[in-house]
Amino acid sequence: MQRLWLLFAQTVTVGLAIWFIVASLKPEWAAGMTRTAPAVRSNSSVPMLEAPAGQPPTQGSYRSAAKRAMPAVVNIYTTKGSRQPAHPFMDDPLFRKFFGDQQEDKQFSLGSGVVVSPEGYVLTNNHVVETADEIEVAFADGRKAVAKLVGTDPETDLAVIKINMKDLPAITLGNVDQAMVGDVVLAIGNPFGVGQTVTMGIISALGRSHLGINTFENFIQTDAAINPGNSGGALIDTNGNLLGINTAIYSRSGGSLGIGFAIPVTTVKDVMESIIATGQKVRGWIGVEPQDITPELAESFGLTRKSGAIIAGVLKGGPADKAGMRPGDILLAVEGKAINDTTEMLNIIAQLKPGNKAKMRVLRRNQESNVEVVVGKRPKPRREVSNEER
Template identity: 55%
Template sequence: MHRLWLVFAQTVTVCLGILFIVATLRPDWLSNEPRMPQTGVGESAGRVVAGAAAGVSYADAVARAAPAVVNIYTTKVVDVPLIPLPADPELNRLFRGLPGFTQRRQSGSLGSGVIVRSDGYVLTNHHVVEAADSIRVALSDGREVDARLEGADPETDLAVLKIDLPGLQPIAFDQDEALRVGDVVLAIGNPFGVGQTTTLGIVSALGRNRLGINIYENFIQTDAAINPGNSGGALVDAQGRLVGVNTAIYSETGGSLGIGFAIPAKTAERILEEIIQSGKVTRGWLGIEPQDITPELMRAFGLERQEGVIVAAVLRRGPAHLAGLRVGDIILELEGAVIPDSVAFLNAVAPIKPGNALELTVLREGKRHQVQVEVGERPPVGRRR
């Protein structure tokens, strides 16, 4: 009996050893799934990869959007110092203007753009074409053409170009405006001048502002790789529709760190139409400097909620000054709607057409007042003094 037990134990041990070896070296022998015919390593691998990628490919979206994305090359003449100039800004400006201290040279830069209409209108960033002496656009099909600047809006960093070519394929705008955090997006542009490139990411956040990039900020944040040269390129959804215009990145190295920003397509489309119609963007303006209500100001003024904006400065002879607004007034409501902060205040005033009347609810010396203001036109950047 003892001998039989030893034989049984040895047999079980050998079987377990064989099972271990088979499970380690040839696990497919133990699988219940049918084996694929071995038609060659390359062919078999190709079938597996194609099958795995079939459900997650964004090739159709890229095929619809990529023909509308262009490369933009600009040149301008700049003054290059021949000797190190003083660090003091005033002395630097003085020496830069003297003959012999600087030499005029031609400088080039690159960016991206998006064809948005079949008659040749192209959206890009203002900083891509700012002060350019010449602008050249290269299409994805290899054609190149000179472009002219139709108009620009530095306060949103958008510009509109016009090219004259037949057979253009404009991109479709996302009319649903249903973009959500977590949605897949693709960034298409010309990073570092290597040529048209597509990167994949998701929407990381919506409504980003207070970044100090533009005056009017309402950015889409994405982790799709955006690098120098991508500015003005397209941010598209999984259907290839334009959801944003890539404009900036947060980076300590100059390359992508996964924090990129795009101007929403709705904003870009509105700016586009205004520039096409009138060559400029018109915004409502009251001539005041609004400041957010801090917890300290809330306690000092005896406010119940941290809402509204305090008037920190009033432009002399501006709309607010003519209406009687004073420094220290707190604007609580605009046309009956509560104002949460200064960003919301500027965004609420901007769409109002100049000449229209606007009713403000103002807190002054602890009492509420209704003030009627005739909205003015916001002056261009650098002309508000």
């Protein structure tokens, strides 16, 4: 019995020695004898395991969505010529002969955009291109093209530009109505000019307004990192469909703090179609200055209700003035749609077609009445002058 046990022990020892030698010198032989992933020889003496080529991650990857959407997201470079103030001696022909004519400097800006049509239409933010003299679009595959401005809508901070190129990868528009807080989203753009970048986060909130960013606000809030250069880029779902256009961040340092805002695709589609058709976004307007009902205003006016919009001012000769609306009136409903605050009022009136009549319900001295207003066309907003231009 002892001899059999000794023979067994010697056999096992020899087998382990052979296995060690084969595993060290011919690891591919050892891999063929097991069901594990193949061993790989690295620069060190320690064998490492590597997944078979082409095997996708089992979970937690959104590369399919990124791969589908990234070709449609472009970098946008803009230039603006700015002339230096002329020196008084420039009036002297002899001075100009020796020192040259007035020099023109060029300021470069950077943003992102999204190809939304194979015909070459690209969406971006208005603030990316509003002062540009020249616009250039660069694709991730290295192609570049000069773009022309189709139209802008400063009140939603959207703009449409167009390029003439073939085989353009257009993004698919998603359904933001089905999006919910907590859904995973990806932000694609060119932050700080480092190159095309994808960041991941979730939808933090929907329908954000009263932020003072745009006149018409209905933002998707996300914690996906959005930084300077991402403006005009895409916010996509996990299927690679466009949910919104990244437009702004809340930041005290200039970098991402986890609070970014995107214009939802519903607004984007409406504005884009109008700009492509007419060069601008046409909105309804009645010529009033609205104000939200606060507890203090409700008390001073003796109001029992906390919803609606107070008409603080009426433009003389405007649509509301002609219809008989007066300062102090409270707008309760437009075309049967209840008004809860000034943001809701602006959005509903903006959707009315200029030239049509609209029924509006107002409260005056605790008495409700209906007025019929001929809707006007909302005037273009005046462009604010920056400190650099003053």
